[in-house]
Amino acid sequence: MVKHRITQGSWDTTQTAEGKRFLADKMVALDPSKAALAYLLCRSLGARRVVEAGTSYGVSTIYLAAAVRDNVAGTDDPAIVYGTEHEPGKVSAAERNLTEAGVAEYVDILSGDLRETLTTVDGPIDFMLVDIWIPMALPALRAVEPKLRSGALVLCDNVVSGATDYADYLAYVRDPDGPFQSVTIPGQGGVEISMKR
């Protein structure tokens, strides 16, 4: 129900005090098949530096961290996933979950509003997951875009079920003269996969 209302854009839950209060402890995790897709894309890219817009309790973060861990296995190369989360309780819970999963050393959760925290991230970034309340999707992408390397991929969730509210994001990544080349994969709410030119 919560996810439906968010993805349908029937309720502005994003940054209002009331919306934030209601959503403070809600878990709206990425579908397992989409998280597995993110893992595969990161492995295929050889991703070592990843940004996640929207960490929540860390479900998708575990897949991303496992991917960068596996990409640097047997090397001394560093690897990092930058998570983002503005609810302190979720940050603490995600850190516990990542520790339990054995991947905490590969994750730095940036605590606070991603419109501020993402400005501190250094590039080059190989992969970005956009799984955030919809009005934050384009600001998150714009904050990271200058740091995405050429060929980096951005996976954004629910772009078919939430198409109306994703209009600004989709227009941006689909602009033929813009910085991305993009494709929509339908099913389960749909995902958009965009490649930085």
Ligand SMILES: C[S@@+](CC[C@H](N)C(=O)[O-])C[C@H]1O[C@@H](n2cnc3c(N)ncnc32)[C@H](O)[C@@H]1O
């Ligand atoms: C859809 S959930 C992320 C789910 C997560 N990827 C997973 O698979 O478990 C989106 C999260 O983004 C957080 N969020 C929303 N707006 C934010 C903002 N401006 N800055 C940082 N985090 C934000 C919410 O608190 C919420 O936990």
